[in-house]
Amino acid sequence: MSTNKVQIALVLPDLLGTYGDFGNAVVLEKRMTWRGIPAEIVSVKFGEPVPNSCDIYVVGGGEDTAQTLAVRHLREHPGMQHAAARGAVILGVCAGIQIFGESFTRADQVTHPGLGLIDSTSHAGGSRAIGEVIATPADGLFEGLLTGFENHQGRTVLGPSARPLAHVKVGTGNDGSVEGAVQGRILCTYLHGPVLPRNPQIADLLIEWATGAKPAPLDLPDVTRLRTERAKAAGVSL
Amino acid sequence: MQEVRLPNTPGADPARLPLRTAAAVRLGNMSSKLSQKMGLGAGGMIGGRVALRLDPQALAHLTSGRSVALVTGTNGKTTSTMMLSRAMSFLGEVATNHGGANMPDGHVTALSKQPDAPYAVLEVDEGYFPEVVRAASPAVAVLLNLSRDQLDRVGEVRTIEKSLRTALSSVTGVVVANCDDIMVTSAARDSANVVWVATGTGWHNDAASCPRCGDPIRWEGAEHWQCTGCDLARPRPHWVTGDGYLVAPNGMKVELSLRLPGKFNQANAVMATAAAAALGVPVEEAVQRLRGVSNVAGRYRTIQRSGHRARLLLSKNPAGWSETLTVVREADHPAVLVINAHEADGRDLSWLWDVPFERMRGRQVIASGERATDLAVRLTYAEVEHTIVPDPLLAIDAMPPGPVEVIANYTAFRDLNARAAQ
Numbered sequence: 001m002s003t004n005k006v007q008i009a010l011v012l013p014d015l016l017g018t019y020g021d022f023g024n025a026v027v028l029e030k031r032m033t034w035r036g037i038p039a040e041i042v043s044v045k046f047g048e049p050v051p052n053s054c055d056i057y058v059v060g061g062g063e064d065t066a067q068t069l070a071v072r073h074l075r076e077h078p079g080m081q082h083a084a085a086r087g088a089v090i091l092g093v094c095a096g097i098q099i100f101g102e103s104f105t106r107a108d109q110v111t112h113p114g115l116g117l118i119d120s121t122s123h124a125g126g127s128r129a130i131g132e133v134i135a136t137p138a139d140g141l142f143e144g145l146l147t148g149f150e151n152h153q154g155r156t157v158l159g160p161s162a163r164p165l166a167h168v169k170v171g172t173g174n175d176g177s178v179e180g181a182v183q184g185r186i187l188c189t190y191l192h193g194p195v196l197p198r199n200p201q202i203a204d205l206l207i208e209w210a211t212g213a214k215p216a217p218l219d220l221p222d223v224t225r226l227r228t229e230r231a232k233a234a235g236v237s238l
Numbered sequence: 239m240q241e242v243r244l245p246n247t248p249g250a251d252p253a254r255l256p257l258r259t260a261a262a263v264r265l266g267n268m269s270s271k272l273s274q275k276m277g278l279g280a281g282g283m284i285g286g287r288v289a290l291r292l293d294p295q296a297l298a299h300l301t302s303g304r305s306v307a308l309v310t311g312t313n314g315k316t317t318s319t320m321m322l323s324r325a326m327s328f329l330g331e332v333a334t335n336h337g338g339a340n341m342p343d344g345h346v347t348a349l350s351k352q353p354d355a356p357y358a359v360l361e362v363d364e365g366y367f368p369e370v371v372r373a374a375s376p377a378v379a380v381l382l383n384l385s386r387d388q389l390d391r392v393g394e395v396r397t398i399e400k401s402l403r404t405a406l407s408s409v410t411g412v413v414v415a416n417c418d419d420i421m422v423t424s425a426a427r428d429s430a431n432v433v434w435v436a437t438g439t440g441w442h443n444d445a446a447s448c449p450r451c452g453d454p455i456r457w458e459g460a461e462h463w464q465c466t467g468c469d470l471a472r473p474r475p476h477w478v479t480g481d482g483y484l485v486a487p488n489g490m491k492v493e494l495s496l497r498l499p500g501k502f503n504q505a506n507a508v509m510a511t512a513a514a515a516a517l518g519v520p521v522e523e524a525v526q527r528l529r530g531v532s533n534v535a536g537r538y539r540t541i542q543r544s545g546h547r548a549r550l551l552l553s554k555n556p557a558g559w560s561e562t563l564t565v566v567r568e569a570d571h572p573a574v575l576v577i578n579a580h581e582a583d584g585r586d587l588s589w590l591w592d593v594p595f596e597r598m599r600g601r602q603v604i605a606s607g608e609r610a611t612d613l614a615v616r617l618t619y620a621e622v623e624h625t626i627v628p629d630p631l632l633a634i635d636a637m638p639p640g641p642v643e644v645i646a647n648y649t650a651f652r653d654l655n656a657r658a659a660q
Contacts, residue, residue, distance in 0.1 A: 014446030018386060018394065023591030023619070030619050046446045047454040047466075063394040069452050131585070149586045192588040197615050222614040222626070229611050 006032055006039040006210055009054035011080060012062075014046050015070045019151070021060025021093050023194035027203050028056060035216050037207075046070075050079035055210045057083065061094030061152075061192060064106060071099050074115060084117055089210045090186040093195060097174075097181060097188035098122040098154050107153065118183040119159030125172075128153045132234045133171030133191055135179045138164045142201045145169075146179065147230045148191025156181070156190075165189055170234045185209045198227065255353075259299040262292035263350040270347060283339050286346030297342050300349040301358060301374040304333070307513055308370060310362045310402070311382025311422070313558045315340065317498065317534045318382060318506040319361035324531060325514035325524035331355040337535050341366050342373070357517075364398050368405035377411040378513045382506070383439065384421035386589065387555040399425050399449050412516040414509060417473045420463060424449040424470060435512050436461075436475035437505035439561070479508045486511075486521050494525060497532040500565040536655040543631070543658070545639035548574075550658070552651040554583070556592035559645070563597050566643045572602035574633040576646035576654065577609045583648045587612045595620040606633040607650045630654050 010025040025041045032039035044050050046069070057080050062070060074080060084090055090100075098104040101120035105111040114122075128151070135146040146166045156174040158164060158181055165180025165187065166173070173179030173190055180189035187206065189195050196203040200223055207215050231237060255263065266289030289296045307326065309319045316338050323334040333352035335344045340361040349358060362370045364384075371379065381402065386395055402425040406413055415426035417434040426432050448455055453467025464471035478485040482504065483493050494507050507528055514524040533539045537552045551566070553559040566573060575598075579585050587609055595617055603624040605614040610628045617624045627633035630650065634642055646654055 017592070019586070020588035020591030023588070023616075026591070026619050030621075047456075063396055065396055065452060066447065069447050149588065151586060192586060194588055194591055197591070197619065220615075220618055222611060222618050226611045226615050 004038060006037060006056065006207075007054040008039060008041045008056045008058060009051065009080070010041050010043045011050065011057055011059045012046055012070050012073065013043060013060065015066040015073075016060040016062040016095055018063060018066070019061045019094065019192040019194070021058070021192065021194050024060070024091060024093065024196040024203075025058045027194075027196040027200070028058070028206065031200070031203050031215070031218060032207060032211075035218065037211060037215070046073060048077075050074065050077040052079035052082040054083060055088060056206060057088060057090045059090070059092045059096040059099075060194075061096070067095045067099060068112065070095070071112065071115065074099070081115060081117065084184075084186060087185055089206050090117070091196075091206060092117075092186065092188040094150075094152055094190055094192065097156055097190060100181075100186065100188055101156065102159075104154065117186055118181050118188060119161035120156050120181055121159075122154045122156040124153050125155040129172035129190075131171060132230065133173060133179065134169045134231060134234045134236045135166035135171070135173060136169060138166050138178065138182075141165065141182065142199075142205055144199075144201055144227070145231060145236065146189075146191065146202070147198050147227060147234070148189070148193040148195050150190050151192065152190055154190075169236060197223070198230065255299055256293075256295075258293045259289075259296050262289040262296050263300070263346075263353070265289065265292060266296075266346065267350050270351075283341070283343045283347060285350060286339075286343030286348075289346045289350060290343055295373075296346050297349075297370065297373040300346060300353075304349075304356055304358050305517060306358045306360065306374045306376045307378040307380065307517065308360050308362050308367070308374065308376045309380045309382070309513075310364050310367045311380075311416075312364065312385045312387045312555065313561075314382050314502060314506045314509075315361045317503060317531070317537075318380065318510050319359055320531050320534050321507055321510035321528035322380070322513050323359040324527040325510055325519055326357050326359060326517060327527060328514070328519045328523045329517065330357055332357040332359055334359045335361055342370060345370065345374075364402065368401055371405045371409060375411075376409060378414060378516050379406060379409050379411065380414045380509055380513045381406070381416065381422050381426055382509055383416055383419045383437075383557070384425065385555065385557040386592070387557075387584070395421060396449055403428060412513075414513045414516065416505070416509065417475050418461075420455060420470075421449055423473065427470070427473070432473075433477070433512050433516060434473045434475045435477040435479070435505075435509055437479050437508060439502050439505045477508055477512045479505055484508045484511060484525070486515070490521065492521055492525050494529065496529050498534075498538055499568075500561060502561045536659075537651070541658045544635045546634050546637060546642050547640065548634050548642040548644050550651065550655060551643065551645045552648070553645050554648050556589050559593040562645050563594060566645070567597065569641070570601060571641045571643050572604075572637045573598060573643045573645065574604045574606050574627075574630055574637070575613055576607040576630045576633075576644065576650040577605075577613045578607050578647060578650040578653075579609045579612075580649045583650075590616045595622055598622045602637065604633040604636060606630045607646065631657060
């Protein structure tokens with residue numbers, strides 16, 4: 001940590017911020033500051049170098065063009081990859097899961113190299129997956145259900161070094177069976193909503209990874225109510 | 239800027255319509271009336287749907303011989319359409335689809351109801367714009383702004399920009415476009431006759447990278463922008479929107495004195511004035527006519543209820559909410575925020591996190607609507623104190639007596655407006 005605050009890098013929100021994923025950074029920041037852990041958001045815009053000193057990196061979803069530009073930018077300014085090598089925490093959502101992998105192949109069959117942060121490849125599926133998702137934790141990674149909204153054409157296949165985040169009950173996720181990826185301290189998901197407001201247990205898992213300590217319980221009745229509502233809407237009881 | 243030749247035909251006289259269209263229009267009008275009588279709907283679309291089924295060319299035939307203005311963009315379509323139709327009434331009778339039925343069935347219904355009007359002003363859904371341009375050969379096309387809206391239904395902004403660009407490049411009439419919006423500028427730039435309007439409004443969060451080449455857009459001051467990779471840059475405006483006034487291309491300054499609140503309605507007014515002027519309406523006449531608009535399909539109206547004066551405001555997407563939150567900032571009234579997520583709203587509520595709800599801190603706020611809980615979580619993290627009352631009328635009742643601001647998204651507003659009218 002370069003300062004006494006936990007620094008959350010919001011990476012290219014002007015390119016990869018199409019689906020409100022800015023909210024993930026806000027949730028991390030608030031859940032820490034409310035518990036007395038000083039934290040701040042560092043916004044890294046398109047055209048600016050990516051710092052390698054942050055503790056958590058949050059990467060959101062974006063359109064195809066934006067995704068290509070983001071990869072180009074992150075290659076030119078590899079601060080996040082350097083941080084990953086020293087064990088920084090990274091959350092990649094939607095486009096994030098695709099660009100973090102070894103490669104992603106678009107509907108036009110052109111294959112683009114990814115950042116190689118996780119052992120996965122992505123390709124365009126036949127149809128766009130749109131709708132509410134409910135998934136159960138893989139390997140006891142977290143408690144309760146994973147809930148969110150997906151809107152993507154990509155399908156992702158994990159290699160042996162990456163493991164799934166969850167098993168899909170309702171929706172599509174990576175391939176209709178598993179959802180997301182975890183490799184070291186990099187956590188990826190297709191889910192918007194955004195994902196952390198809907199899944200505080202995942203937010204706290206990332207905070208635990210970043211601070212080295214399990215954060216104190218934090219009861220937010222609206223969040224509990226929302227999780228129950230969304231699960232019910234998807235036909236699942238929480 | 240090129241003068242637009244006005245058609246000298248008296249309108250789409252039913253007697254001059256092809257037989258098939260005339261029959262389709264008659265049956266369509268009958269369906270509209272039947273639908274209204276049976277209480278099935280307002281009849282805004284069904285008539286057009288029937289007519290289009292019987293004659294797929296109905297829109298082309300019904301616009302033929304009229305001078306047509308089309309209005310599209312993400313926000314402000316309904317208001318600008320109403321303003322432009324008021325301004326164009328200087329020239330003669332105007333057929334228009336006020337009320338927001340902005341797809342081809344709505345256009346056919348509106349045109350069928352006023353077959354003799356020589357002018358038409360049509361609000362057009364962005365997705366249907368290319369199809370309507372082909373059918374209607376507009377004398378004027380108005381492009382207000384482009385930003386993220388209902389990503390699961392409408393699609394991504396850049397896709398919309400490209401399809402509008404292709405459609406607008408085929409327009410032989412005048413294109414009136416907002417040069418403070420990067421996406422709009424890119425979409426309109428290839429057209430033959432563009433009138434650029436500096437509106438002072440634009441949502442820049444979707445345009446960090448150039449829609450043409452992908453390189454970063456650089457801002458110089460608050461006004462000028464240009465791409466760092468290609469020649470896309472803010473064009474020199476013909477019309478300029480000031481704080482409460484406009485400056486016409488000849489340098490004339492005209493006070494707007496609108497009854498509608500907010501900077502974005504001033505932008506709508508200047509866009510409408512520029513479009514009306516392109517068709518030959520004198521600037522002062524246009525402004526005088528559109529300034530009287532005060533209630534657009536129930537929006538901005540105030541309802542009296544249980545000791546409350548509730549002002550109803552519609553906002554559908556982050557850019558719209560951001561503008562509306564600025565309007566309600568003028569006073570510290572309690573606010574009821576109403577959110578639904580039906581197909582017409584977009585089922586994905588992720589966009590709530592793109593709205594700066596932090597501005598509501600310190601104010602009395604109730605989260606309402608079918609998705610009140612999603613909003614409540616957003617407000618929690620924005621550190622805005624709130625309670626949850628899912629029924630918006632009961633939420634108004636729960637506020638202390640006096641003025642209340644009610645901001646609702648599309649179906650929430652529609653339902654509330656209908657219930658408030660009962």
